[in-house]
Amino acid sequence: MAAQTASLKLDGKEYALPVMVGTEGEKAIDTRKLRAESGYICFDQGYGNTGSCESTVTYLDGDNGVLRHRGYPIEQLAAHSDFVETSYLIIYGELPTAKQRKAFGQLLRKNAAIETQMQRIFEGYPDDAPPMAMLSSIVASLAAHYPELAANNFEKDLQHFDLAAAMAIAKIRTIGAMIYRYQHGLPYVHPKDIPFCENFLHMMFSEPYKDYVAEPEVARALNLLLLLHVDHEQNCSTSTVRMVGSSAANLFTSLSAGISALSGPLHGGANTAVMQMLQAIHDEGDDGTRFIEAAKSGNKNNRLMGFGHAVYRNFDPRAKIIGDACEKVLAKLGIDDPLLAIARNLEQAALKDDYFLSRKLYPNVDFYSGIIMRALGIPVNMFTVIFAIGRTPGWIANWREVASQPKGRIYRPRQIYTGPVARDYVPIEKR
Secondary structure: OOOOEEEEEEOOEEEEEEEEEOOOOOEEEOOOOHHHHHOOOOOOHHHOOOOOOOOOOEEEEOOOOEEEEOOEEHHHHHHHOOHHHHHHHHHHOOOOOHHHHHHHHHHHHHOOOOOHHHHHHHHHOOOOOOHHHHHHHHHHHHHHHOHHHOOOOHHHHHHOHHHHHHHHHHHHHHHHHHHHHHHOOOOOOOOOOOOHHHHHHHHHHOEOOEOOOOOHHHHHHHHHHHHHOOOOOOOHHHHHHHHHHOOOOOHHHHHHHHHHHHOOOOOOOHHHHHHHHHHHHHHOOOOOHHHHHHHHOOOHHHOOOOEOOOOOOOOOHHHHHHHHHHHHHHHHHOOOOHHHHHHHHHHHHHOOOHHHHHOOOOEOOHHHHHHHHHHOOOOHHHHHHHHHHHHHHHHHHHHHHHHHOOOOOOOOOOOOOOOOOOOOOOOHHHO
16 A cells, blocks of 8 residues: 655645654654755744654553553553653663562662762752752753763763663652752751662651651652653653754753753643642632632633643543542541642532633643642642652653664754844944
8 A cells, every 4th residue: 555645735836745653543744855845844833733753652642631651551550550660661661570670770779879079069059049950950960970971972872871861860869859958958868778769758858867767658659749740742841852862962961951841830830830829729718619710710810720731632641640649648648738628629610610621621630749749748849850850761761762763863943034134234333
């Protein structure tokens, strides 16, 4: 059967454009040769309708609320896997055997510590510096501290990929805990030979002469949060990692760029905005009823945060999982959080109201993640750092795809120029 093509007519000439079909039936028109053959480019502001790459990592069907990592539904991974195992799956393409899982965990633990020389970097920041700005710059410095893993050469960097990947996952978690300790004037706590999430909580909350030991429910809640954020297709930060990586930039530098992209309030800061909204509603003595009505008026000051998504036109499958987990965690910990009651009222009201249903504004993962982190004792300004720790394996997997492409090319979007046309320079004395 002949390959399917699309036909485009421009200036009286017809161009045949190949049609691409993904393994899940996604269809795309291949316009890679259009500019060379016709002089035209495709304009798509924000790349919302542009496929920039082929990837085997994550499948997302926003219309039907489907999210799968390497073919595995997020619901099954959330129910049966954990963050470290899912990280292995995301990076290497298959679930690990028991031997592989053990070796991967040992590699993470072996590379979790931050050397004394690197610790001095923290002293250059004010103690109220934005945590994500600190995280991005310190992660970028890993390329300077471990130049043998960061050659800015795909062939050489891929030779050390396993170590660099494990180091990135483990150290970004440790750096996040150290940022929290630094900002609270507390001494750093060294990682221990314990599981990933328990280790992070130990480094965050241990007191002098008294180690913090996480309750099983607390560790499981953090594990779920990280797992649900492990990858989410070509979002702003992931596509940034791929773009920077396409220049042959090393893994650490590319991850730093992804962290910077995630720090923006329209991307990684969404769960912070949800908590601020819920707190404001509570402070005004509202149970969410008045706020819902105000949100329907279109007033931007009463925007319903945590609802809707740039991709999903149905329920975010992660929101269902984390919404159920949120109630269970708070119940287990004996926490009666009034913000959870407000969140439930907002959710139930919005899911019955034609105003929100007609606009396909369903709860997303950010709606409940902030409440869980609040219950775990994580301050609001650290929420996006937790997000970055969870997203690191997905960034790594995407960087690896770029670095492994034998005929890859540097990302270089085009533009439509709308500035002044050609004009002559006039010396300043004659202006």
